Amino acid sequence: MNSAHVLLPLSASERGLGGEVFGAWCQTSPPRPPSPKRRGGRRSSLTLLTVFVLAVAAPARAEPFPVAIHIDASKPTGDLKPIWRFFGADEPNYAYMKDGKKLLAELGELKPKAVYFRTHNLLTSGDGTPALKWGSTNAYREDADGKPVYDWTIVDRIFDAYLERGVRPYVQIGFMPKDLSLKPDPYQHRWKPGAKYEDIYTGWAYPPKDYKKWADLVFAWAQHCVEKYGRAEVESWYWQTWNEPNIGYWRGTREEFRKLHDHAIDAVRRALPTARVGGPDTAGGDRYLREFLEHCVRGTNHATGAKGTPTDFVSFHAKGAPRLVDGHVRMGIGEQLRGIDGNFAIIASFPELKDKPIVIGESDPDGCAACSAQVYPQNGYRNSTLYASYTAASFARKHDLAAKHGVNLEGALTWAFEFEDQPYFAGFRTLATNGIDKPVLNVFRMFAKMGGKRLTVTGDGAVPLDVILKRGVREIPDVSALASLEEKKLSVLVWHYHDDDVPGPDAAVELALAGLPLEKGEARLQHFRIDDEHSNAFTAWKAMGSPQRPTADQYAELEKAGRLAATGDPEAVRVENARATVRLKLPRQAVSLMVLTW
Secondary structure, eight states, X not given: OOOOEEEEOXXXXXXXXXXXXXXXXXXXXXXXXXXXXXXXXXXXXXXXXXHHHHHHHSOSSOOOEEEEEEEEEEEEEEEOOOTTOEEEESOGGGXXXXXXXXXXXXXXXXXXXXXXXXXXXXXXXXXXXXBTTBOOOOOEEEOTTSOEEEOOHHHHHHHHHHHTTTEEEEEEEOOOOGGGBSSOSSOSOOOOTTSOGGGGOSGGGSOBSOHHHHHXXXXXXXXXXXXXXXXXXXXXXXXXXXXXXXXXXXXXXXXXXXXXXXXXXXXXXXXXXXXXXXEEEEEBOHHHHHHHHHHHHHSBOTTTOSBSOOOSEEEEEEEOOOEEETTEEEOOHHHHHHHHHHHHHHHHTOTTTTXXXXXXXXXXXXXXXXXXXXXXXXXXXXXXXXXHHHHHHHHHHHHHHHHHHTOEEEEEEEXXXXXXXXXXXXXXXXXXXXXXXXXXXXXXXXXXXXXSEEEEEEESSOOOHHHHHHHOSOSSOEEEEEEEEETTEEEEEEEEEOSBOSOOOOEEEEEEEESOSOOSEEEEEEEEEESSSSSOHHHHHHHTXXXXXXXXXXXXXXXXXXXXXXXXXXXXXXXXXXXXXXXXXXOTTOEEEEEEEO
């Protein structure tokens, strides 16, 4: 076999621990002691383990360890669904502000009119002034006689900001307006990073004092949306009630939440019988999710008295659990995937729901976007390529878990957006900072370049799914790929991920491509990369001296550094017998997208 061999460039610098910024984070909280190591290997080849261990123990410029990845373009496993196209945030009002509009436009460009945004506080009382974990629209108030007064001005402004930029609403029906709350005072919280998280649960989290007024509010809102945006547009949206009712976001009972949900969904369906409705967007799920779904399938509807509640999609949340170990961040990818695994099993146990679309309504490495790494050092991954490699590795496994349970995964929503007027790279879980894109956003740009059929990928560098579910990626790194085939285009997303944010050797990856639609000839290879040198405004910002007031020239340079970058010009690749070989060196926590066209 005469296959083409293309050697692609290695990043010029090793990735460190985040420099001065990381050091400052570590000083805010003492590191936790390391967890005991678990016994047992994950690969059949002890040779690879030995090579990796020796490489880690060697000097900084250790020899790369070999990884072989095989992709057979003749063996598709089904459509590669764009599950990545969902985003969200606590604070709705940022959507129409300067940097919010800029970022929304970038999200809309990924897949116009197919990207969705979910947000809290769409019915919360207030003047629209945002704060951390807070927002408001003042959509509802009551006059002196207790009669409802609706005002859609701010919520329209939010939805307009989405739709004008190719983004559609994933409508969260909540929270409780002050004049409708059973316990309205205190109402607006003043939470700041470092304060008790429970401080956020104030009057907006309580049940309504009148369920008819609640239902009338939701009906009027949905009806207004149909009148303003058109029936066909609103039919494309998702509608769901509240957020994480199984924790402090809901101060009522489980049965009261089902009542709230039934009345809300009935109201939406009365305004638009073809509306797409679902829920419950629980924190995790477990027994609460099972009981809720049992009610939706077989229970008595609180609003109609009929059996069950309309359910077009099922939603729950899944979060990882990073922590500080020996002065460095250790991610918790295993915890997030275990949550998804368990909830998929619950949904699959209902024959009536097994084929329903599932949206993981928040799917993230940790549980608090507004908890800055300057106060919570375990969140120190957020500016770096670690967030990017985690995202690549975890999204691929979400596809795998859906296949394992035979469920219909439609989306996994990334709860990250931007915080207006905060310091640059302050350690929030965001996609951009002050209008400058972070490395993680470029993973979604990579995802957006993929499509068509998902291909079979095998290799000796992937951590098996069952091992990740049991103990994460704590031993040998996870070096694997997600591949797709479209007409005359093969895309391969390759990542080098490890839970521990410490230096390690590069992976010398060999991609063996077989079953190509092109039997013989020349293909064109474009290599996109996220590492220290490419698609990384954070390293560029640090190289400038970490300016909090960058000059116009510096800002333009950071904007450019934040975009998805190629390693160089496209290269020619010879294909023989429908086969080709591509080699690349991939630094730890880096991600590459190889796009082969012919």
